[in-house]
Amino acid sequence: MMGFLMTLIFMIPLSFVNFSFWANQCLYMLITFMFFFQFGFSSFYVNISYFWGVDLLSFMMIILSFWICSLMIMASEKFLKVNYYYNLFMFILLVLLISLYCTFSSMNLFVFYLFFEMSLIPTLVLIVGWGYQPERIQAGVYLLFYTLLVSLPMMVAIFYYYNMNGSLDYFFFLNEVNLLMFFLCMSMVFMVKVPMYFVHLWLPKAHVEAPVSGSMILAGVMLKLGGYGLMRLMEVFVSVILKISWVYISICLVGGLYVSLICLRQSDIKSLIAYSSVAHMGLVLGGIMTLSYWGLSGSLVMMVAHGLCSSGLFCLANISYERLGSRSFYINKGLINLMPSMALWWFLLSSSNMAAPPSLNLVGELILINSLVSWSFYCMVLLALISFFSAVYSLYLYSYSQHGKIFGGLYSFSLGSTREYLLLFLHWFPLNLLVVKGEYFTFWL
Template sequence: MSFFLALMCMVPLSFMKKSFWLNQYLYFVLTFLYCFFFSFNFQFSNITFFLGSDLLSFMMVLLSFWICSLMILASSKIFIYGYYYNMFLLMVIVLLLSLFMTFSSLNLFIFYVFFEVSLIPTLILIVGWGYQPERLQAGVYLLFYTLFASLPMMVSIFYYYSISNSLDYFYISNFDSSIYMYMCMNMVFFIKIPMYFVHLWLPKAHVEAPVSGSMILAGVMLKLGGYGLMRFMVLFLSLGLKLNYVFIVISMVGGVFVSFMCLRQIDMKSLIAYSSVSHMGMVLGGIMTLNYWGLCGSLVMMIAHGLCSSGLFCLANIVYERTGSRSFFLNKGLINLMPIMSLWWFLFSCCNMAAPPSLNLLGEIMLINSLISWSSWVMLTIMFLSFFSAAYSLYLYSYSQHGKMYSGLYSFSGGYIREYLLLFLHWLPLNFLILKSEFVVLWV
């Protein structure tokens, strides 16, 4: 509750003149202070009023704080050119408030309310600070995909309340539910994660969003789906054993299809967005196996993907600001212009293909363990997924950094210190959190 009040007190600060960087410093301070509330296990601690945290919600809130502070660091253009930066800061703080409440709530209905509220500031970020006229269509896709499944979820929450007389997580347990209840409750999470077949809103939203919108979408918003499934799959244990194989097959085969689609993208952001669908498909598969490896692996993979994908979107934006284009056909030979930036492209591409010592590697190993122990047939899709993950990561790196430079897009800028700091702050936790992997295995 103390953090909720601290965030509320930051709302008026966003209206102060020239307070852009002060806001960003305070986000870092809050991130540092939140580390003292670390929760080692799957028992809720730090309970105040209707809020509390266990390891899962702690990691998700910490990721939200971190990504939101880096969002502001990446969006200095909004401040420099005066594109309503006070309104932008307000949207970031409202978004962070809703994410904090979503991940920290101990009640199913409060979770639902803030889960839906987080959609609004994201929509305003895309429509307000997006780059092209198509952002309106992307906003409509984002809104209606989520709202389509949101009302059935609310009805199923009321129905569950009429049966159990409580919506507290503490009392949530398996009950004899129908397939309708299962679909109504989980469909909103499938769309958010996003599962193949209901993923079309994601590439559209990413391509039209500003860098901050892409960062929060990839870094935290997709994780809402995974968090919700991990938290509420306990309601459907007996039904899940019969039904979950459908969603595992869809997410794994869909991941392979999306990997093929990545190889024929001509837009940097679009490629990174589709790779998110592929990675989160593995997370969904891991959660659906209903075993311990899958749960731990999904948590690790969500944190790793949040940092890696967000960093790649930052890199794509740095190129876009220099050249005015995200097309692979125009952005070639960038290693000649900004060789130091090419190192960062290489490092994040390596993380994206789960090369050691990144956190992605740990997550993929745990998820592969989980999925193969569930069924050895999944090896077929995992084989393709791992190979094509490396293939499109190398395609992204080699196509943009090597080749003959297009002479019309020349920039003498070697990159700002702010940009290198931004990339370093993505890369450092991504590669050093693997040293603290024992915390995830303690999650019982």
């Protein structure tokens, strides 16, 4: 584990070498495939080096981080073409990847908290530095203050638990804490990151103002930090969650339905994809709160599936934006006439977003529906409506952007480059390939 960390650290000088843009991307891919050899159904304590280690949950999240970061470089070729501080961009991206790697592989709660908060800074720099519009400052402030407001109570809760337990290593998490205030202080930071309905308003703003790379890392990995943290700390909270899980599950399901309806009112493509993330991650949070084996496995499947699918949709939105100069649905109409081959990718990723077979989203949704219905049969009504409306807004996204009368006079006509098709293929292919090995997501408990 330490070997991979040192590899990433020693890549920092390469970020500042001129014309090393694609060399960086090749190295990211190489590290991804090397990391695959760490795979195993074992617990944390096999791949240990220093105080880093992986179990199956960490492994999935780290692979997702490596994969999305390598695709972020591929999606950001525009920075290289116009020489838009691309060396600094590579450095920020590498710092973000190092912080995510350390977050997911740490075996100590305080180290996890440290890098969890550290990952906020490069994300903020990405949004403010390479965003599209002046409103990106406001989006950055939203992101910063939502996270900072809830991160200090978590630090106090960590100190309290250390005083009580004598250790912050995951292995020694023996004492359950039956205090509601402790649970709220510790978990609210994860609820904001997921993001749970009521504390989700920073996400659409951040997505709309972020560059394509910022949207990809936010949707692909940053939202998963919340689910990962809750899964890790689950054993400390069991007695509290058993009492109040109904509150969180109610908020997630009702909020998921509201957000699905809000999606149908959006006029901005990225805004619609961002709101759909809130609905999908709400299901993940609901699955975790059931405290069942089905729920936790389904949440892991859904996190990986959503990371790949949502990131791919943001890439598609950016491909249209680079040609038309707008993300508005009113201008992005009739694209099937301009880029017929790109319409296939719109269809494939939109259908994955609505959990059509054979995507991993379908597996995740089926498992989560099982867990929530077994928790309470009354969830069936809301789950049916959420599933229905997820199909509605995915079809709305596809049909509105691809069909209709072309808006006149704003395009540079182009059929798309090989790089763009490869980028979309590398999102879609793992999303549909992982279905055949579903057992990989169920052995980590």
